[in-house]
Amino acid sequence: MQKDIGYSRPVQRFNIGRALAWGLLIVLIFISVFPIYVALKTALSDRREIFAHAADLLPTGFTLYNFERALGIISADQARADGAGAASINMLLALRNSALFVALCVFGQILFSSMAAYAFARLRFPGRNFLFIMILSAMMIPGIVLFIPNFILVKELGWLNTFQGMVAPYILMTPFAVFFLRQFFLSIPLELEEAARLDGASPILIFFKIVLPLSKGPISTLGILTSINLWNEFFWPYLVNSDENLRVLPVALQVFRSQQPSGPPDWTGIMSGTFLSIVPVFLLLLFLGRQVVESLQFSGSK
Amino acid sequence: MGLANYQTMINDPAFWNALKTTVLYVLYNIPFQTVLGLFLAVAMDRLSKSMFVRGALILPYLLSNVIAAMIWVWMLDPLLGMVNAFLAIFGIPHISFLGTTENALGSVALINIWRHMGLTALLFYAGLQGIPKNVYEAATIDGSSEWTTFWKITLPLLRPVTVFVMVTSIVGSFQIFDTVAVATQGGPVDATRVLVFYIYDNAFRFFKMGYATALSMTLFAILIFFSIVQLRLFRADQSDLS
Numbered sequence: 251m252q253k254d255i256g257y258s259r260p261v262q263r264f265n266i267g268r269a270l271a272w273g274l275l276i277v278l279i280f281i282s283v284f285p286i287y288v289a290l291k292t293a294l295s296d297r298r299e300i301f302a303h304a305a306d307l308l309p310t311g312f313t314l315y316n317f318e319r320a321l322g323i324i325s326a327d328q329a330r331a332d333g334a335g336a337a338s339i340n341m342l343l344a345l346r347n348s349a350l351f352v353a354l355c356v357f358g359q360i361l362f363s364s365m366a367a368y369a370f371a372r373l374r375f376p377g378r379n380f381l382f383i384m385i386l387s388a389m390m391i392p393g394i395v396l397f398i399p400n401f402i403l404v405k406e407l408g409w410l411n412t413f414q415g416m417v418a419p420y421i422l423m424t425p426f427a428v429f430f431l432r433q434f435f436l437s438i439p440l441e442l443e444e445a446a447r448l449d450g451a452s453p454i455l456i457f458f459k460i461v462l463p464l465s466k467g468p469i470s471t472l473g474i475l476t477s478i479n480l481w482n483e484f485f486w487p488y489l490v491n492s493d494e495n496l497r498v499l500p501v502a503l504q505v506f507r508s509q510q511p512s513g514p515p516d517w518t519g520i521m522s523g524t525f526l527s528i529v530p531v532f533l534l535l536l537f538l539g540r541q542v543v544e545s546l547q548f549s550g551s552k
Numbered sequence: 553m554g555l556a557n558y559q560t561m562i563n564d565p566a567f568w569n570a571l572k573t574t575v576l577y578v579l580y581n582i583p584f585q586t587v588l589g590l591f592l593a594v595a596m597d598r599l600s601k602s603m604f605v606r607g608a609l610i611l612p613y614l615l616s617n618v619i620a621a622m623i624w625v626w627m628l629d630p631l632l633g634m635v636n637a638f639l640a641i642f643g644i645p646h647i648s649f650l651g652t653t654e655n656a657l658g659s660v661a662l663i664n665i666w667r668h669m670g671l672t673a674l675l676f677y678a679g680l681q682g683i684p685k686n687v688y689e690a691a692t693i694d695g696s697s698e699w700t701t702f703w704k705i706t707l708p709l710l711r712p713v714t715v716f717v718m719v720t721s722i723v724g725s726f727q728i729f730d731t732v733a734v735a736t737q738g739g740p741v742d743a744t745r746v747l748v749f750y751i752y753d754n755a756f757r758f759f760k761m762g763y764a765t766a767l768s769m770t771l772f773a774i775l776i777f778f779s780i781v782q783l784r785l786f787r788a789d790q791s792d793l794s
Contacts, residue, residue, distance in 0.1 A: 267698055268599070275595040278588065279608045282670060285623045286611065288634050292626065304629075305637030390779070394727050394748050395772045398755055398765050482616030484730045489756060500618035504734055507622065517626055524622050531614040535607055543606050546613075546671060547678035 286528060293317060293522035300518060316522035341526050344502035351416060351498050352480045356473055358421035366423055367431035368457050389425040397486065404490055411493040419486060427472055434468045435461060474545040499527045557766035569742055570750035573657060577746055578725045580661035585721060589672025594702065596673065597680045609670035617730030624663040625650065625735050650736055653743040660731050660744055672717060679713030719782050723775050747771055
């Protein structure tokens, strides 16, 4: 039977190598996913039961108490009275801050980077190539080198512990975004823009009415990559902001953990916060899975 | 003057310790991450192109470093952690993964291998899609085994992608900070005080901005050096296809 399939598909017969490869693949998929299940299991467990049943595969003393506490349905005072731990966490606030932080930065980055990219792709102005090379070389500079000067600048501006201080380094542009979009803009046929220009359209109108609508694909790729990176950003928001009302998710979780008084950490509380911050990622993967995977793949093919 | 900070650095044993720790961390991290990523990429390519497999493998990368560290600190807990419970089945006594100087750095590397394995795989996988199918057909007709095909065809043709993945992951690995900040805070006894953590200490805890800048410029120089050496070593610009 299999011979009829044709030569383009290698004959798939059982052999030990393939079986081993399948086995290893399944083990690695399990290792990737299982810790996330453990977080959920712990979050659904009763904190008093956990010490006796830590290794159980199902939640022990199933309860939604931890989630209610992390979401603020049960107040911090109430939790303290219940003996659930002295540290408080407000996931909804952190979630809102994270969403706002990501939305603002992604919007700004894409708007300004695409405008810069278009200028580099189509407009002629003195110093264009020099400026573009400067931007390309800025791609080589690792984040840590920029944190200190950025921190000093934000501090001098009096923006420590403010939202604008948190978004400042991200909202304007990134060299990668400019480079990425310029390459795409260069591939758009010139004729389209020429026709519009003959009709008297200005470069700004051409950019917004013709070029941007044609660039939905690359822009959404860029948007997904940037959102994932910013959603996970920890160092900078941690550095410039100690106002608890402005904390983004990763920072809020870290603070929650380090607030723990001595004694065993409040694992059920920590894991409920952890799992809640995974939920948006799940949703992203569920609804935009293919695009996410393809965007990440793209980041590798330059 | 400006160079005084570099003078201090050369005579600072804590700097040398941080550098050694970072290099050790990179050595723990990169080989495992790259080999596992490469295996997964080939497995996805040859065994299952399902989106579910790719989605499951990429899930850890979509979590922030902080969350990954948080989950693993719990998994690796010396008394209550899942990993020790699992090892106990085989009669292995409880291990303090993050609490001893011998284990801490390796455990931090483990957390990051877990988070980056899927991304590395995805990048290699994208590279595999660029290898023309007829090369494989020719190999199959010649009776080449899967194993030989991998070593003689896939790996050499994948070289530009391998260079890209290695350069970006080494550059990223040298900058490890978040996981350390959550899991160990540089301890126990400096065992995980990597370079970026030491820079952070100097800049934002001791407020020695000048010294911290000197350290970060040194890190920058190391990264540039690595990128150039790797690109040279692997002849990144030439593929064996051309």
